Amino acid sequence: MTSVRVLVATAVPVERDAVAQAFPGPPAREVPLPGATLHRLAGPAGSGRFDLFAAGVGPALAAASTATALTAAALTGDPYDLVVSAGIAGGFVPDASAGAAPGTTSGTRSGTACGAPVGSLVVADEITAADLGAETGDGFLPVTELGFGTITHRPPDSLVRAIAAVSGAATGTVLTVSTVTGTAARAGALRARHPRALAEAMEGFGVAEAAAAHGVPVLELRAVSNPVGPRDRAAWRIGAALTALTGGFGKIAPVLESWNPHEL
Numbered sequence: 001m002t003s004v005r006v007l008v009a010t011a012v013p014v015e016r017d018a019v020a021q022a023f024p025g026p027p028a029r030e031v032p033l034p035g036a037t038l039h040r041l042a043g044p045a046g047s048g049r050f051d052l053f054a055a056g057v058g059p060a061l062a063a064a065s066t067a068t069a070l071t072a073a074a075l076t077g078d079p080y081d082l083v084v085s086a087g088i089a090g091g092f093v094p095d096a097s098a099g100a101a102p103g104t105t106s107g108t109r110s111g112t113a114c115g116a117p118v119g120s121l122v123v124a125d126e127i128t129a130a131d132l133g134a135e136t137g138d139g140f141l142p143v144t145e146l147g148f149g150t151i152t153h154r155p156p157d158s159l160v161r162a163i164a165a166v167s168g169a170a171t172g173t174v175l176t177v178s179t180v181t182g183t184a185a186r187a188g189a190l191r192a193r194h195p196r197a198l199a200e201a202m203e204g205f206g207v208a209e210a211a212a213a214h215g216v217p218v219l220e221l222r223a224v225s226n227p228v229g230p231r232d233r234a235a236w237r238i239g240a241a242l243t244a245l246t247g248g249f250g251k252i253a254p255v256l257e258s259w260n261p262h263e264l
């Protein structure tokens with residue numbers, strides 16, 4: 001059986017390098033593509049084959065870059081089996097008075113609602129575009145209610161559960177936004193519309209759209225660098241999140257390597 005071929009799309013190089021640190025071995029080989037450069041890891045024979053790349057910030061550039069990488073691989077006759085959107089994110093931290101959102105694996109520990117605190121990991125069971133739609137006098141309407149497209153992609157359930165189990169990541173919806181939330185009002189509106197949301201970032205839905213167009217399954221793994229809410233740059237913990245991302249990939253790499261894409 002050939003080994004699993006995985007494309008990991010981060011937004012920026014520092015996230016890509018944090019993922020790369022989880023993989024021991026020789027330095028990655030650079031493979032240039034139009035608009036992006038793959039970092040091809042040389043794993044031991046029989047292990048998974050991982051290409052990491054910085055796909056850009058925001059859903060549009062991430063989708064375009066991911067589609068380029070997927071098309072290039074397909075044209076060589078060696079397509080990817082899985083795409084992973086990875087990086088840092090804002091975490092929803094509910095009020096201590098609030099319970100966990102139904103269906104999330106986050107919740108109450110010692111009576112304190114925990115959501116997705118800074119430094120924690122989140123694996124998406126739903127990758128949802130939060131601001132793709134129309135504003136109306138009666139509120140926001142997603143594109144699906146306008147009769148177009150989709151707003152949610154669902155990663156393979158068994159893989160999500162395996163990754164959560166091995167990494168300790170919380171499981172829930174990860175929102176994709178084009179504008180970083182910067183007020184309590186916006187955070188509250190997102191939580192009201194997406195009660196299972198644990199995190200927001202800016203690329204997952206774009207990566208997932210590209211993967212879906214190629215019929216390739218997608219995952220999103222995020223390490224929380226800041227709370228979603230009023231803008232406070234001093235509260236960002238990018239170093240801690242990158243460390244968590246490296247640790248998370250160290251744990252999930254064997255799961256990805258042993259995953260059988262035909263068991264979907």
Ligand SMILES: O=C(O)c1cccc(C(=O)CC[C@H]2O[C@@H](n3cnc4c(=O)[nH]cnc43)[C@H](O)[C@@H]2O)c1
Pocket residue numbers: 011012057058087088089090091177179180181182200201202203225226227228231233
């Ligand atoms: O200074 C700001 O308020 C600000 C505004 C826009 C972007 C940033 C970034 O640092 C880049 C966002 C980058 O990181 C992911 N990310 C991390 N935290 C969040 C968040 O709370 N909401 C959305 N995205 C977030 C995102 O995926 C981007 O790649 C700072």
